Amino acid sequence: MLNINNLQVEVGGTPIIKGLTLQVPAGEVHAIMGPNGAGKSTLSYALTGRDGYEVVGGTATLNGEDLLELAPEERAAKGLFLSFQYPLEIPGVPTLTFLRTALNAQRKARDEAEISVPDFMKLSRDVAKKLGVTPEMMKRPLNVGFSGGEKKRMEIYQMALLDPRFMILDETDSGLDIDALKVVSEGVNALRGPDKGMLVITHYQRLLDHIKPDRVHVLAGGRIVDSGGPELALALEADGYDRYKDAA
Amino acid sequence: MPAVKETIETVESIADYEHGFITDIEMEMAPKGLSTDIVRYISAKKGEPQWMLDWRLAAYERWLTMQEPSWAMVNYPTIDFQDSYYYAAPKAKIELDSLDDLDPEILETYKKLGIPLREQEVLAGVKGAPRIAVDAVFDSVSVATTFRAELAKSGVIFCSMSEAIKEYPDLVRQYLGTVVPVTDNFYATLNSAVFSDGTFVYIPPGVRCPMELSTYFRINAADTGQFERTLIIADKGAYVSYLEGCTAPMRDENQLHAAVVELVVLDDAEIKYSTVQNWYPGDKNGVGGIYNFVTKRADCRGARSKVSWTQVETGSAVTWKYPSCILRGDESQGAFYSIAITNGHQQADTGTKMIHLGKNTRSRIVSKGISAGKSNNTYRGLVSAHAKAKGARNFTQCDSLLIGDQCGAHTVPYVEAKTPYATFEHEATTTRLSEDQLFYCRQRGLSTEDAVALLVNGFVREVLQELPMEFAVEAQKLVAISLEGSVG
Ligand SMILES: Nc1ncnc2c1ncn2[C@@H]1O[C@H](COP(=O)(O)OP(=O)(O)OP(=O)(O)O)[C@@H](O)[C@H]1O
Ligand SMILES: [Mg+2]
Numbered sequence: 001m002l003n004i005n006n007l008q009v010e011v012g013g014t015p016i017i018k019g020l021t022l023q024v025p026a027g028e029v030h031a032i033m034g035p036n037g038a039g040k041s042t043l044s045y046a047l048t049g050r051d052g053y054e055v056v057g058g059t060a061t062l063n064g065e066d067l068l069e070l071a072p073e074e075r076a077a078k079g080l081f082l083s084f085q086y087p088l089e090i091p092g093v094p095t096l097t098f099l100r101t102a103l104n105a106q107r108k109a110r111d112e113a114e115i116s117v118p119d120f121m122k123l124s125r126d127v128a129k130k131l132g133v134t135p136e137m138m139k140r141p142l143n144v145g146f147s148g149g150e151k152k153r154m155e156i157y158q159m160a161l162l163d164p165r166f167m168i169l170d171e172t173d174s175g176l177d178i179d180a181l182k183v184v185s186e187g188v189n190a191l192r193g194p195d196k197g198m199l200v201i202t203h204y205q206r207l208l209d210h211i212k213p214d215r216v217h218v219l220a221g222g223r224i225v226d227s228g229g230p231e232l233a234l235a236l237e238a239d240g241y242d243r244y245k246d247a248a
Numbered sequence: 249m250p251a252v253k254e255t256i257e258t259v260e261s262i263a264d265y266e267h268g269f270i271t272d273i274e275m276e277m278a279p280k281g282l283s284t285d286i287v288r289y290i291s292a293k294k295g296e297p298q299w300m301l302d303w304r305l306a307a308y309e310r311w312l313t314m315q316e317p318s319w320a321m322v323n324y325p326t327i328d329f330q331d332s333y334y335y336a337a338p339k340a341k342i343e344l345d346s347l348d349d350l351d352p353e354i355l356e357t358y359k360k361l362g363i364p365l366r367e368q369e370v371l372a373g374v375k376g377a378p379r380i381a382v383d384a385v386f387d388s389v390s391v392a393t394t395f396r397a398e399l400a401k402s403g404v405i406f407c408s409m410s411e412a413i414k415e416y417p418d419l420v421r422q423y424l425g426t427v428v429p430v431t432d433n434f435y436a437t438l439n440s441a442v443f444s445d446g447t448f449v450y451i452p453p454g455v456r457c458p459m460e461l462s463t464y465f466r467i468n469a470a471d472t473g474q475f476e477r478t479l480i481i482a483d484k485g486a487y488v489s490y491l492e493g494c495t496a497p498m499r500d501e502n503q504l505h506a507a508v509v510e511l512v513v514l515d516d517a518e519i520k521y522s523t524v525q526n527w528y529p530g531d532k533n534g535v536g537g538i539y540n541f542v543t544k545r546a547d548c549r550g551a552r553s554k555v556s557w558t559q560v561e562t563g564s565a566v567t568w569k570y571p572s573c574i575l576r577g578d579e580s581q582g583a584f585y586s587i588a589i590t591n592g593h594q595q596a597d598t599g600t601k602m603i604h605l606g607k608n609t610r611s612r613i614v615s616k617g618i619s620a621g622k623s624n625n626t627y628r629g630l631v632s633a634h635a636k637a638k639g640a641r642n643f644t645q646c647d648s649l650l651i652g653d654q655c656g657a658h659t660v661p662y663v664e665a666k667t668p669y670a671t672f673e674h675e676a677t678t679t680r681l682s683e684d685q686l687f688y689c690r691q692r693g694l695s696t697e698d699a700v701a702l703l704v705n706g707f708v709r710e711v712l713q714e715l716p717m718e719f720a721v722e723a724q725k726l727v728a729i730s731l732e733g734s735v736g
Contacts, residue, residue: 049690050691071690073690073694075691076691076692076693077693088684088685090685090702090706091706091707092707092708092710093702093703093706098689101694101698102694105692105694105695105698158692
């Protein structure tokens with residue numbers, strides 16, 4: 001599904017990702033852990049095509065299609081979704097307006113028919129119920145004045161509504177209270193499937209208690225320095241990243 | 249949101265300026281230049297009474313002694329007022345009984361305008377068409393007025409200014425020039441001397457005008473200055489909502505537009521005046537375009553009277569415009585909601601004046617300025633309270649959005665309070681359209697153009713909501729079209 005080979009990314013001329021190789025097969029959830037500043041968010045931005053994150057080497061494909069030559073919105077239409085570590089505020093644009101515009105833009109790019117207003121209203125309400133998003137939140141301008149936790153919940157709400165094929169979750173757990181973590185994780189788990197894939201970036205085991213990963217990778221110094229099963233995350237929680245200092 | 253999608257499609261379907269076509273109708277023109285003879289010619293052509301001619305001539309004499317103002321933050325080459333035509337009328341017969349009598353080319357022009365499709369339906373009496381009465385100003389002469397009869401039933405007068413001068417001389421003489429005096433300013437005085445036509449509205453006491461009134465102005469003949477004169481009177485307890493929409497065909501030479509709009513609001517009456525202005529802004533290199541020097545003022549003469557100005561200004565090369573409210577009646581209220589967008593080489597210096605004279609008067613100003621390209625956008629506002637204006641209150645919110653790094657936004661607020669019992673609040677923000685927000689939108693599947701349209705429409709939403717529904721959608725599209733190509 002997602003295939004990253006020897007990827008190298010520079011930000012402002014500084015190499016941040018230095019030859020990263022990673023495969024996430026369809027149906028799997030992989031976790032990425034690693035110290036602050038390791039390049040985890042940089043990887044997610046490079047994959048989604050953010051300006052200023054310059055890919056200077058390597059390849060990245062989604063279902064065999066070259067991601068790197070596509071515009072960000074084209075990657076989105078192919079089913080690539082990023083739940084932002086720091087979601088942006090969009091003043092004056094009601095959340096539902098934003099989402100319907102986004103959904104229809106993606107559908108149009110895929111030559112699909114627009115969703116009708118009644119269908120969209122039904123969909124948005126059903127998804128909102130599952131994720132504990134209130135009708136009041138859906139009417140407010142997107143993320144404006146939302147608390148940190150509410151913004152994260154809203155990211156997953158957007159994700160569930162857009163129903164992407166490959167999902168990158170960048171520290172979705174940070175800011176969520178204990179109950180919210182449960183609700184949001186259930187929402188995420190509902191989006192797993194045989195033809196879906198996920199990359200879950202986190203610092204803490206507690207998220208992985210809810211969203212059980214198939215594989216765990218350690219990203220340090222711009223490379224994957226270790227990979228293993230779910231038990232690797234537990235080991236990291238106990239020992240920290242000290243032993244990867246040299247590898248990075 | 250379908251409006252945004254439509255916007256994109258509209259943007260794709262147009263080349264440069266959508267309304268850049270010229271109608272080929274025989275024109276009757278006065279010779280170029282300005283003199284007492286031209287003033288007499290205009291007056292005679294329109295068959296005006298002596299008092300009107302005298303009024304014009306006095307204005308002309310006064311104008312000769314005046315200087316063009318230079319305080320606004322706009323630059324343009326010196327205008328040669330002798331190198332312009334001051335009168336142009338289509339030669340076709342203009343007194344019409346029905347639409348069939350209308351010059352087909354003029355009808356075609358309305359069709360090409362695109363925006364007034366709705367008005368076409370209205371004109372054609374299509375079932376279910378919105379009830380909007382239209383008075384179209386084709387160059388200098390009002391060509392068609394609809395729904396007149398029905399409006400007349402409720403006592404509403406809605407006609408061209410020329411007609412009003414002939415048919416309702418008492419009303420015109422009572423109110424014309426009482427809000428914007430002949431001597432007011434250089435452009436207003438020029439307008440008083442040579443005004444071509446415009447709209448006259450009178451709503452009798454206690455009448456709520458049964459439909460939106462709307463006028464579409466276009467500037468058609470090359471080199472004709474356009475000098476509309478509009479006068480709207482809401483008598484005691486009356487209400488009217490009026491929309492002025494403007495488009496102009498593409499022309500190389502800069503064209504001067506100096507309109508005067510006067511609103512008179514008596515006790516407990518209310519006027520809502522909305523403007524959507526998308527005149528030709530000039531080409532990519534800043535060549536051509538309309539010079540828009542407009543004087544708009546409302547006089548809240550009566551107690552508890554209300555006025556709101558809502559404007560969406562996306563066109564013209566140079567805009568100089570300050571719709572103002574004189575809050576004379578006790579407890580009268582004025583509002584100014586503005587979206588001003590400049591792109592390319594456009595320059596806009598616009599804002600409002602709220603003059604508080606009566607007790608417990610209130611005013612509210614919400615200005616949203618958007619600058620893109622190499623343009624300059626200035627908000628200039630005056631809020632003042634007279635010694636007798638105890639309890640006067642103003643709230644001003646002034647937001648600027650910058651797109652790119654070659655444009656400018658300026659805020660120039662003036663405040664004068666001659667009473668200690670006035671409360672004025674001012675808030676101002678300047679933000680740049682953020683790359684982060686754009687990327688966020690694109691990650692969700694929106695194209696850059698979609699994203700800009702969405703973000704900018706979000707920025708101006710508070711003002712769009714003040715427009716009548718059907719025009720809000722149109723304005724939303726205009727906002728996106730006028731910013732086409734400003735990012736990426
Ligand atoms: N414009 C820039 N110029 C130079 N370095 C940058 C720039 N932007 C980011 N970096 C650096 O890139 C490195 C990777 O940042 P990134 O945000 O990807 O880390 P992260 O692994 O997501 O960390 P965290 O766990 O704190 O979220 C950091 O050292 C950061 O300071
Ligand atoms: Mg990060």
